[in-house]
Amino acid sequence: MTTGHKQTKIWNVRSGSCIRTLDTGYGLCGMFLPGNRHIVIGTKKGLLEMYEISSATAVERIQAHDGTLWSISANPNNKGFVTGGSDKDVKFWEYQVKRTKEGIASVGLLLAKEMKMTDEVLCVSYSANGKWV
Template sequence: MDLRTEAPRVVPLTCHGHSRPVVHLHFSPMLGEDEYYLISACKDNNPMLRDGITGDWIGTFLGHKGAVWQARLSNDAALAVTASADFSAKIWDTFSGECLQTLQHNHIVRSTTFSPSQTHVATGGAEKKLRIFDLSRPDTPLEVGPQVHGGTIKSIVWSDPNTIVSASDDKKLRWWDVRSRELTYDFGVNELIGSCELSPEGNLISATAGKSVYFFESASRRLIKSISTPYEVSSVALHQATRRFITGGSSDTWVRVYNFDTEQELEVYKGHHGSIWSVAFSPDGKLYATGSEDGTIKLWKYTDQPYGLWK
């Protein structure tokens, strides 16, 4: 029996402004009843801040001289951190757009994230090193290790005050104790890792590698489920309340919706004209965003009720 539903007509909002592939998206938490923000990382060197509900452009952070591979907002959305091919990570004031700090590295920075307290950031990249910067004393970062990974660190998740998860081209996800800076858990996959993200609820880590998606309980590190799909998956986001997950693919232009329990593909949406590198649910779960090789961001409604610009 085919449990797939015929996909209802979903008209996404298209956010223009970038001139190169959009490689990473990150939503802030909810800041008010109807207030949250979205930041995008792009190969055009210029990360952008948007209203999360409408996609309206708020500002562009100017200063990087290379592709920006990852961008994240702090929990209060007052700060942003970006990781770039210009061998730096930058801390930004999201109200003024001013660059507050430049964290210099010796090679391409591919990944970065804030600590839950917003007082520190972690960075990783082509140096294969995981660094922790105290934003009050950024000139003396701590190095986790000694040997963190055998390949480029593509994503970092600071899952709780004392735990950092790093995902690397060496096909490893590794959990680190921030206090001792020592390895506490290691998980290997069979293909190159595409993405690794913390859920908006903060209780789940999702990762992709090849045609597979992985879901971990963040507190216990337990693998809840791994699912194989017929397609190369570059990013995944799980909607926990409806038990469905969204994937973006590196080998096609389709947004796919799956049932988490049955693992069956339910819906397929066309909208982009290039590979989809990043997928993320909004903090209220009422929309999700996709970022593509085609240089656009699309917002897709994920509620039956009127929402935002979908009236």
């Protein structure tokens, strides 16, 4: 996956061809969710944007940071991820199952915890065992 100004592209590594182009915000970071059916990107405006890859549709948009969302890192337990932004916050997110009125399940995001830093968070990363950030 690559992301930039107004578009995110999904690539086939073997062939080098773009298999899907999504119209998104100004993406600065991103990752695939477990199962490889969804992606989430962090934007210049501080949004977390989640998309279903097969339909190229937005599933959820959350104002995650007050300012630029610089970095995102998957939790090795596959239950969530962490973000860092220009607002000096580190935020921990968990995946949750949401249900429509019709009972149809979909994936969503839940803010689980926040930590305030003294400077902008330009990069955030989990340790391999998920014990440290």
